[in-house]
Amino acid sequence: PVRTGDGLSDSEREDDKEGKTIYMVSDGTGWTAEHSVSAALGQFDHCLVDHGCSVCTHLFSGVDDIERLIEVVRQAAKENALLVYTLADPSMADAARKACQLWGVPCTDVLGPITEAISSHLGVSPSGLPRGAGGRILLSEDYFQRIEAIEFTIKQDDGALPQNLRKADIVLTGVSRTGKTPLSIYLAQKGYKVANVPIVMGVELPKALFEIDPHKVFGLTIDPVVLQTIRKSRAKTLGIAEQDLHNYAQMGYVKKELEHAGKIFAQNPSWPVIEVTSKAIEETAAVILRLYSDRKQKRSLPSISKRY
Amino acid sequence: PVRTGDGLSDSEREDDKEGKTIYMVSDGTGWTAEHSVSAALGQFDHCLVDHGCSVCTHLFSGVDDIERLIEVVRQAAKENALLVYTLADPSMADAARKACQLWGVPCTDVLGPITEAISSHLGVSPSGLPRGAGGRILLSEDYFQRIEAIEFTIKQDDGALPQNLRKADIVLTGVSRTGKTPLSIYLAQKGYKVANVPIVMGVELPKALFEIDPHKVFGLTIDPVVLQTIRKSRAKTLGIAEQDLHNYAQMGYVKKELEHAGKIFAQNPSWPVIEVTSKAIEETAAVILRLYSDRKQKRSLPSISKRY
Ligand SMILES: Nc1ncnc2c1ncn2[C@@H]1O[C@H](COP(=O)(O)O)[C@@H](O)[C@H]1O
Ligand SMILES: Nc1ncnc2c1ncn2[C@@H]1O[C@H](COP(=O)(O)O)[C@@H](O)[C@H]1O
Ligand SMILES: [Mg+2]
Ligand SMILES: [Mg+2]
Numbered sequence: 001p002v003r004t005g006d007g008l009s010d011s012e013r014e015d016d017k018e019g020k021t022i023y024m025v026s027d028g029t030g031w032t033a034e035h036s037v038s039a040a041l042g043q044f045d046h047c048l049v050d051h052g053c054s055v056c057t058h059l060f061s062g063v064d065d066i067e068r069l070i071e072v073v074r075q076a077a078k079e080n081a082l083l084v085y086t087l088a089d090p091s092m093a094d095a096a097r098k099a100c101q102l103w104g105v106p107c108t109d110v111l112g113p114i115t116e117a118i119s120s121h122l123g124v125s126p127s128g129l130p131r132g133a134g135g136r137i138l139l140s141e142d143y144f145q146r147i148e149a150i151e152f153t154i155k156q157d158d159g160a161l162p163q164n165l166r167k168a169d170i171v172l173t174g175v176s177r178t179g180k181t182p183l184s185i186y187l188a189q190k191g192y193k194v195a196n197v198p199i200v201m202g203v204e205l206p207k208a209l210f211e212i213d214p215h216k217v218f219g220l221t222i223d224p225v226v227l228q229t230i231r232k233s234r235a236k237t238l239g240i241a242e243q244d245l246h247n248y249a250q251m252g253y254v255k256k257e258l259e260h261a262g263k264i265f266a267q268n269p270s271w272p273v274i275e276v277t278s279k280a281i282e283e284t285a286a287v288i289l290r291l292y293s294d295r296k297q298k299r300s301l302p303s304i305s306k307r308y
Numbered sequence: 309p310v311r312t313g314d315g316l317s318d319s320e321r322e323d324d325k326e327g328k329t330i331y332m333v334s335d336g337t338g339w340t341a342e343h344s345v346s347a348a349l350g351q352f353d354h355c356l357v358d359h360g361c362s363v364c365t366h367l368f369s370g371v372d373d374i375e376r377l378i379e380v381v382r383q384a385a386k387e388n389a390l391l392v393y394t395l396a397d398p399s400m401a402d403a404a405r406k407a408c409q410l411w412g413v414p415c416t417d418v419l420g421p422i423t424e425a426i427s428s429h430l431g432v433s434p435s436g437l438p439r440g441a442g443g444r445i446l447l448s449e450d451y452f453q454r455i456e457a458i459e460f461t462i463k464q465d466d467g468a469l470p471q472n473l474r475k476a477d478i479v480l481t482g483v484s485r486t487g488k489t490p491l492s493i494y495l496a497q498k499g500y501k502v503a504n505v506p507i508v509m510g511v512e513l514p515k516a517l518f519e520i521d522p523h524k525v526f527g528l529t530i531d532p533v534v535l536q537t538i539r540k541s542r543a544k545t546l547g548i549a550e551q552d553l554h555n556y557a558q559m560g561y562v563k564k565e566l567e568h569a570g571k572i573f574a575q576n577p578s579w580p581v582i583e584v585t586s587k588a589i590e591e592t593a594a595v596i597l598r599l600y601s602d603r604k605q606k607r608s609l610p611s612i613s614k615r616y
Contacts, residue, residue, distance in 0.1 A: 029594035031348040043434035058611040082429040108425040117416040121390040126351035286337035303366040
């Protein structure tokens, strides 16, 4: 039920008064606060969907001086907003808490509790420096790996250069509009080189797909009715007229093509097949990475591990 | 200082005993817990960099039954780990807390506090249902917008089809290796259609760049020494030998090309120029979106607003 806005027009701002407002404030990008708020809002889907409790969020990033912080809190007070903050400098976090108390703004500190827990776990004090303040330069191995993964994945999109399937960490395959591209990009951002191979009836699959390590291949499948809806919308975006659609979004064809994919999957039983119908991109990504690390680790509790 | 691992080998697992361990558990994808932990770990950069306090994280996603949850907590106890969890079902969150108490595992609830704060703000009880349990189907307007933005951005990459600059929400320009591609992709995931136009000495820029709304164009610049390092690494990846590098990574050329870009930026004073040298991709993205919404809203406190 999310609608992304680039700021609200005046008429939309009026509507605010009907819904509740959440302010998010960070001395950094604000993405951490946004991510947590959006996960928590998932717990209110039952009333968000029917607008029983419509919510408007405002994200203030780069708030690294006390004056701007106070201005944001004052504005939150005016709009009866909830304030969610991530402020690395303890004096800023303190100021936020106190200003909220003063003006009766309910507030939640997203960074403090977890930083404290980590601090006592490590036996090390937090720096209190906001992101970027350390002046660190980002040419780590990890930085280059991520960039390389993104560039690889973009170039590989839609089955280009089958000889490169060998170089991919993960290979996705499925019929058109099962979400291979956005999923590939999502995984690439996490540092994995992803290639994807479309399954199209009457088009032979690249031989390389059957020659590479089958443990890195994942099949995607989807409910035919949902797929048809997506394809119709796709056709509209592309400006294809209804009568010119031929097979692409016809139910008979959609079903046959999914069956065709199903047969290929059955012939390659070591490819896990993931049903994407009611999954968000990040959910499918989580399932794939869970299976991926499971296959690599062969432990009873597969996990994605990172070293910092 | 992050190294992404696909599970650890046995010899790496040995090293664990030298550093501290953080377990992350979610009934969903685990990305929220991971994002919070990684932001909080930023507060310990001062000792992570020199490995004074090395940390290994393990992410357990899709933990939606009590048996697996208890197994993870038990394992955390064995490894003396800190446990960070996001569990929507209150009885699961309770079980995590109690099991941690029983086995002396320090733990932090990342979802509970913010969900409670939102609950009292909205005056609505949380569903207690993990992500995906609602069986919702994701064909929202927002879903299609995000997919379209990603596909647009991939197709536009690297200055392809200048006539499409008009259709972009955001246009990035800068010399090679200022990070236009990964930044474009990051913004696309947030729902913005991004085009990027490389600045190369001796190559004319597309006319369209100067004809579109200048308020959506952003210049990227970078320190020449850092750029040279990135280009050298790039050249290695591409397998270009040192002597064949010609100009690309030569300091004299790098400086001249940055000056050339600087002149173009000076001639287009309404394009903000962003220094990316010590910024992570998501930091540059935050700066751009802050300026972008500032230009759209013309309010004293620019914010990125969303409606749920
Ligand atoms: N690498 C980092 N170093 C220091 N602090 C960080 C780092 N990453 C995130 N933070 C802090 O964590 C909070 C959330 O970051 P952000 O998601 O950028 O809003 C902010 O208070 C940041 O200052
Ligand atoms: N759309 C959603 N609906 C319900 N719960 C959600 C939603 N998104 C995230 N959550 C919950 O928020 C926590 C973090 O989600 P995740 O980032 O997927 O681990 C988990 O407990 C999820 O169950
Ligand atoms: Mg934040
Ligand atoms: Mg989580």
